[in-house]
Amino acid sequence: MGRSGDREREGAMTDWIVAGAGFTGATLAERIAAELGQRVLVVDRRDHLAGNAFDGADDNGIVHHRYGPHIFHTNSRKVWDYLSRFTDWRPYHHEVLAVVEGRPVPVPFNLESIAALFPAFMAENLSRRVIGEYGYGRKIPILKMRESGDDEIRFLADYVYRNVFESYTRKQWSLDPDELDPSVTARVPFHASRDPRYFQDVYQAMPRAGYAALFERMLSHPNIELALGTEFDDARRRHPDARVIFTGPIDEYFDYRHGALPYRSLRFVHRVEEVAFAQPVGTVNYPNDYDFTRITEMKRLTGQACGRTLLIEEYPEAYESGRNEPYYPVPTQASRALLEPYLDAARALEGRVWFAGRLGDYAYYNMDQACARALALFEKTLSRVGAA
Numbered sequence: 598m599g600r601s602g603d604r605e606r607e608g609a610m611t612d613w614i615v616a617g618a619g620f621t622g623a624t625l626a627e628r629i630a631a632e633l634g635q636r637v638l639v640v641d642r643r644d645h646l647a648g649n650a651f652d653g654a655d656d657n658g659i660v661h662h663r664y665g666p667h668i669f670h671t672n673s674r675k676v677w678d679y680l681s682r683f684t685d686w687r688p689y690h691h692e693v694l695a696v697v698e699g700r701p702v703p704v705p706f707n708l709e710s711i712a713a714l715f716p717a718f719m720a721e722n723l724s725r726r727v728i729g730e731y732g733y734g735r736k737i738p739i740l741k742m743r744e745s746g747d748d749e750i751r752f753l754a755d756y757v758y759r760n761v762f763e764s765y766t767r768k769q770w771s772l773d774p775d776e777l778d779p780s781v782t783a784r785v786p787f788h789a790s791r792d793p794r795y796f797q798d799v800y801q802a803m804p805r806a807g808y809a810a811l812f813e814r815m816l817s818h819p820n821i822e823l824a825l826g827t828e829f830d831d832a833r834r835r836h837p838d839a840r841v842i843f844t845g846p847i848d849e850y851f852d853y854r855h856g857a858l859p860y861r862s863l864r865f866v867h868r869v870e871e872v873a874f875a876q877p878v879g880t881v882n883y884p885n886d887y888d889f890t891r892i893t894e895m896k897r898l899t900g901q902a903c904g905r906t907l908l909i910e911e912y913p914e915a916y917e918s919g920r921n922e923p924y925y926p927v928p929t930q931a932s933r934a935l936l937e938p939y940l941d942a943a944r945a946l947e948g949r950v951w952f953a954g955r956l957g958d959y960a961y962y963n964m965d966q967a968c969a970r971a972l973a974l975f976e977k978t979l980s981r982v983g984a985a
């Protein structure tokens with residue numbers, strides 16, 4: 598896929614270079630082009646737009662997400678309204694089961710999970726105590742429950758921590774939970790309800806025609822030129838005076854002068870089965886068994902009608918530059934400390950160059966957060982700079 602405009606081929610001026618055609622870069626490019634009426638050159642080193650949300654059909658015609666399953670969910674009306682300009686939505690509530698002691702049970706762990714795993718009298722007692730202490734419908738961090746004065750609640754919290762969280766964390770990060778930034782561990786909840794959904798956001802849906810189509814529309818403004826398969830450095834050489842938004846890895850921009858920031862990567866294994874559906878929900882987690890962390894059935898997410906089905910297994914692995922993708926910033930205090938001098942270097946360039954996004958901020962953002970971050974950067978800063 599490629600769309601490189603005439604103006605770009607002719608080497609005409611551009612006001613802005615946006616490196617990266619993912620949620621962050623596309624949102625900023627669209628805002629600058631539409632609101633400021635300025636010319637934007639969007640480059641991506643990959644041969645497609647949409648960043649990690651890129652989707653398309655496999656050899657069997659089954660739509661999948663190349664860089665792992667992407668489910669859109671947000672509580673932000675602003676982000677929802679903004680993206681709705683570029684896509685219709687298919688309502689979708691994601692459900693996740695985790696196989697614990699051989700049984701698939703809902704996660705986040707909830708009252709149904711208790712009922713599925715423990716004898717009825719125990720399940721009833723545990724549910725009663727949790728609801729009594731925290732209230733029905735509450736999401737309680739497991740770590741908080743582990744500090745409860747009630748022995749039964751502590752038993753439940755320890756059970757969930759051991760069977761759902763600890764082993765999954767080791768697989769996912771190759772780290773013990775106490776090596777992770779406490780903010781990550783603190784987020785793991787118990788949900789005192791029977792709500793089967795993985796997310797409770799107000800807006801949960803999938804773009805009806807897919808993510809790539811959404812991005813095509815976002816980047817279709819006449820002030821935007823898109824150059825795929827293009828490195829930022831090449832665009833920079835051709836347009837040395839353009840302002841820059843860089844959504845690639847911040848350490849790469851500065852030639853790794855303070856050391857390489859760590860990432861976790863993934864390997865995806867695709868399996869096609871000759872059945873309409875192979876698992877009861879979109880994703881099944883395997884915290885304790887096998888080497889993969891989870892299996893996602895794409896048709897559950899996309900709603901595609903088709904006689905066979907695609908299952909994608911995810912195997913976490915170490916990131917090696919050039920061999921695989923830098924998917925997840927590693928949430929440890931050491932990586933946070935390594936990031937600091939890069940953030941200082943980025944601040945020194947403000948006014949000409951801005952960093953944003955999953956790689957530019959070195960932060961794990963969901964898609965809505967990446968979009969919200971881009972909208973805020975535009976409104977608070979770039980709209981004023983660009984208008985000056």
Ligand SMILES: Cc1cc2nc3c(=O)[nH]c(=O)nc-3n(C[C@H](O)[C@H](O)[C@H](O)COP(=O)(O)OP(=O)(O)OC[C@H]3O[C@@H](n4cnc5c(N)ncnc54)[C@H](O)[C@@H]3O)c2cc1C
Pocket residue numbers: 616617618619620621622640641642643647648649650664665666667668669670827828829830844845846863924925953954955956962963964965967
């Ligand atoms: C496995 C996985 C599953 C996920 N699932 C979900 C989910 O279910 N729901 C959700 O909301 N979020 C999910 N996310 C998060 C989501 O992928 C991010 O929120 C989103 O990709 C952030 O967009 P971005 O534009 O900041 O970064 P990206 O999408 O990574 O885009 C950055 C782009 O910059 C390009 N680039 C980098 N350096 C250069 C350079 N020097 N020159 C040119 N181009 C460059 C890259 O090729 C890339 O395309 C998931 C992430 C992963 C890894």
